[in-house]
Amino acid sequence: MKINEYADAEMMMIEVAQEIASDLETALEANGKASFAVPGGTTPAPLFDVLCAADIDWANVTVVQTDERWVPDSSPRSNAKLIREHLLADRAAHAKFVSLYNHCENPEDEIEETRAKVADLLPLSVVLLGVGADMHTASLFPGGDNLALAIDPAAPLVMPMRVDSQDEPRITLTEPALNSAMHKHIVVTGAEKKAALERAQGLSGMKAPVTKVWGGARIHWAES
Numbered sequence: 360m361k362i363n364e365y366a367d368a369e370m371m372m373i374e375v376a377q378e379i380a381s382d383l384e385t386a387l388e389a390n391g392k393a394s395f396a397v398p399g400g401t402t403p404a405p406l407f408d409v410l411c412a413a414d415i416d417w418a419n420v421t422v423v424q425t426d427e428r429w430v431p432d433s434s435p436r437s438n439a440k441l442i443r444e445h446l447l448a449d450r451a452a453h454a455k456f457v458s459l460y461n462h463c464e465n466p467e468d469e470i471e472e473t474r475a476k477v478a479d480l481l482p483l484s485v486v487l488l489g490v491g492a493d494m495h496t497a498s499l500f501p502g503g504d505n506l507a508l509a510i511d512p513a514a515p516l517v518m519p520m521r522v523d524s525q526d527e528p529r530i531t532l533t534e535p536a537l538n539s540a541m542h543k544h545i546v547v548t549g550a551e552k553k554a555a556l557e558r559a560q561g562l563s564g565m566k567a568p569v570t571k572v573w574g575g576a577r578i579h580w581a582e583s
């Protein structure tokens with residue numbers, strides 16, 4: 360696990376946005392289309408604000424969520440809301456969007472339809488991931504009720520996830536979906552998360568789920 364360190368977060372977001380735009384461009388040139396899985400949380404908004412202006416063929420890019428909190432689109436906790444407001448803007452407003460939230464009561468409801476939509480996008484062209492201080496990524500949480508299957512290469516592509524540390528149920532792409540990606544980027548800020556990444560080395564996927572998806576990823580870190 361190698362961490363690429365940047366002088367500051369603003370510089371990092373600009374450079375990572377350029378790398379992702381280039382990765383998407385490569386997929387567009389090769390296949391005429393690209394799929395791009397993106398997280399929510401607090402970290403990616405400034406990166407999305409830069410990336411959405413990239414001069415690429417967004418009309419042939421499908422953006423899909425890496426994971427979602429089971430809350431309505433209008434909730435401030437909604438990852439889709441963040442993605443719509445910060446990524447699906449400017450030139451990237453032309454991209455298609457596949458949300459993992461489907462307005463049903465529970466994440467299990469109609470999940471086969473969601474799995475089919477994700478299957479249509481595989482292999483993913485680019486995956487962007489964040490990491491929590493508890494070493495979760497996407498909604499692959501230590502202690503998650505479905506974690507053991509979700510980090511197995513034989514997992515369904517999308518699974519519900521519940522964990523005591525989180526207020527609402529989750530839905531998440533799983534190991535085979537995330538690891539299908541041609542290009543993977545992990546973006547983290549702050550000393551606590553850097554320590555979490557260092558601590559994760561040598562731990563099992565059950566204790567540090569990020570270790571199951573960081574193989575081949577470019578890991579980007581800035582203090583703040």
Ligand SMILES: O=C1O[C@H](COP(=O)(O)O)[C@@H](O)[C@H](O)[C@H]1O
Nearest residue numbers: 398399400401402489490491497
């Ligand atoms: O809950 C989540 O957390 C991770 C990390 O988020 P951050 O706020 O620490 O950047 C995020 O990648 C994931 O999409 C989100 O659902």
